[in-house]
Amino acid sequence: MTDRSCLIDGRWQPAAQGEWLEMTDPADGAVICRIARGTDDDIDAAVKAARRAQPLFARRPPVERVRLLNAIARRIQAEAERLAQIESRDTGKPITQARADAVAAARFFEFYAGVADKVLGSSIPIADDVVDFTVREPLGVTAHIVPWNYPLQIACRSIAPALATGNAIVLKPAELACLSVFEIARICEEEGLPPGVLNVVPGLGSEAGAALAAHPGVDLIVFTGSVATGSRVMQAAARNIVPVLLELGGKSPNVLLADTQLESALPLILKAAFPHAGQTCSAGTRLLVERPIFDRVSEALAARLPALTLGRGHDDPDLGPLVSAEQRGKVEGMIRSGLDDGASIITGGRFIGNASAETGHFVKPTLLTVKDASASIAREEIFGPVLTMMAFDTLEEAETIANATDYGLVAGVWGRDIARLHRLAQRIRSGQVFINCYGAGGGVEIPFGGTRKSGFGREKGVEALQSYTQVKNVCLRIDLAEGT
Numbered sequence: 001m002t003d004r005s006c007l008i009d010g011r012w013q014p015a016a017q018g019e020w021l022e023m024t025d026p027a028d029g030a031v032i033c034r035i036a037r038g039t040d041d042d043i044d045a046a047v048k049a050a051r052r053a054q055p056l057f058a059r060r061p062p063v064e065r066v067r068l069l070n071a072i073a074r075r076i077q078a079e080a081e082r083l084a085q086i087e088s089r090d091t092g093k094p095i096t097q098a099r100a101d102a103v104a105a106a107r108f109f110e111f112y113a114g115v116a117d118k119v120l121g122s123s124i125p126i127a128d129d130v131v132d133f134t135v136r137e138p139l140g141v142t143a144h145i146v147p148w149n150y151p152l153q154i155a156c157r158s159i160a161p162a163l164a165t166g167n168a169i170v171l172k173p174a175e176l177a178c179l180s181v182f183e184i185a186r187i188c189e190e191e192g193l194p195p196g197v198l199n200v201v202p203g204l205g206s207e208a209g210a211a212l213a214a215h216p217g218v219d220l221i222v223f224t225g226s227v228a229t230g231s232r233v234m235q236a237a238a239r240n241i242v243p244v245l246l247e248l249g250g251k252s253p254n255v256l257l258a259d260t261q262l263e264s265a266l267p268l269i270l271k272a273a274f275p276h277a278g279q280t281c282s283a284g285t286r287l288l289v290e291r292p293i294f295d296r297v298s299e300a301l302a303a304r305l306p307a308l309t310l311g312r313g314h315d316d317p318d319l320g321p322l323v324s325a326e327q328r329g330k331v332e333g334m335i336r337s338g339l340d341d342g343a344s345i346i347t348g349g350r351f352i353g354n355a356s357a358e359t360g361h362f363v364k365p366t367l368l369t370v371k372d373a374s375a376s377i378a379r380e381e382i383f384g385p386v387l388t389m390m391a392f393d394t395l396e397e398a399e400t401i402a403n404a405t406d407y408g409l410v411a412g413v414w415g416r417d418i419a420r421l422h423r424l425a426q427r428i429r430s431g432q433v434f435i436n437c438y439g440a441g442g443g444v445e446i447p448f449g450g451t452r453k454s455g456f457g458r459e460k461g462v463e464a465l466q467s468y469t470q471v472k473n474v475c476l477r478i479d480l481a482e483g484t
């Protein structure tokens, strides 16, 4: 594959310092290509280009943005297979999951095309000689810092609503995986997005990322990633009084009531736990099971997990490799310290190399039972294929355990007794609750975001329009003496 440079003001160019970073295939460590190593000079040029381009872009009639976003959506659909192949090789994820990501990427543009000319204000009655109304204006330049787990989806999830509402973008993709993002930028350009409206500066988090977060010329920072980095981004933004939208992951519970139909639920529980080998912010990684069915669930999962396949993304296994040796080491370390803290292993827990034992970053899907909800393995985000399981006796206990982490992104509740299901949906602190399901396809239509350390602000759905705009109130007094 060819090297990927920065896109600044409509020109593809190497980083100002001329340096490059190698991108590797996580299944075998082979170098795929290089990306430019952007630094503060490139970020500054990109922000300036976005500042220049944004007012002109925002003043065009909204219908032009509708047509543009629809055209981009169609191109993503037309190139979906190519995008999925790139995403799978780059991130390591199974090709079926990468194909779903490409479908969702197109849907983001299609969905926000549908609302780009319906960003409405309101008229507010005050007095007979006053006309008062609100308009929703773009924020200006939006900074997007994207992680490596879902580069295609997460980039499109913020690019589409930002463009729909008339913002210009500077996007910093992740150094571990980001190749699909360059394809999206190319498609946007080829479909007629004006130069400077979408700028891409790849590079390291500590260089390009930190420079973007600290830049006084941005009007919003949209960040998805770890809590530690999110906090750093928020502190940098605070110095410039720039708002942030933070999506920082989770430790999402799936609560199984005793009347759950296990045959239909368990396959979905596994899908929820191990998307992209568990490297998913919204993964359902904690299983809370009502005591009467605990053993049945444990036995059923002990039988199912070893049957899950591991391999290269393009061979379409159930689980691909983790993104890096570092991530694999982190996951294995957390499993080990969980066992030291008293967790018991039901299945998995070992490194397995069936693509390339030396370099592929594979971890077997792992099921642990945990007795103490305060153990760190039961509370901390692992970001690998590790599912913890705990028993509960009462609804109150389920609620307490479900809320016993610092996170609050997604929750699933399963069973047939509507009153008990709904009570849990009311009491669990999270941004989304699913009942007898988990996720909603790409979930493009429904608001997504967290509470507590999962972050704040909402993406996806019509709600995201609030995140990418601000309200201006215009109050006009009519001079009655003049016209009458």
Ligand code: NAI
Residues within 6 Å of the ligand: 145, 146, 147, 148, 149, 172, 173, 174, 175, 203, 204, 205, 206, 208, 209, 210, 211, 213, 224, 225, 226, 227, 229, 230, 232, 233, 247, 248, 249, 250, 280, 281, 327, 330, 381, 382, 383
């Ligand atoms: P990270 O949060 O450091 O990286 C996410 C993005 O932030 C990348 O584009 C990175 O280049 C950028 N970044 C890093 N340092 C920055 C800084 N000082 N200023 C601005 N941008 C910066 O996450 P990392 O280190 O790749 O993964 C560590 C852990 O974070 C994972 O094990 C996982 O638990 C969590 N994570 C959660 C994600 C989610 O979807 N919520 C996505 C990726 C990681």
Ligand code: MG
Residues within 6 Å of the ligand: 205, 229
């Ligand atoms: Mg990091």
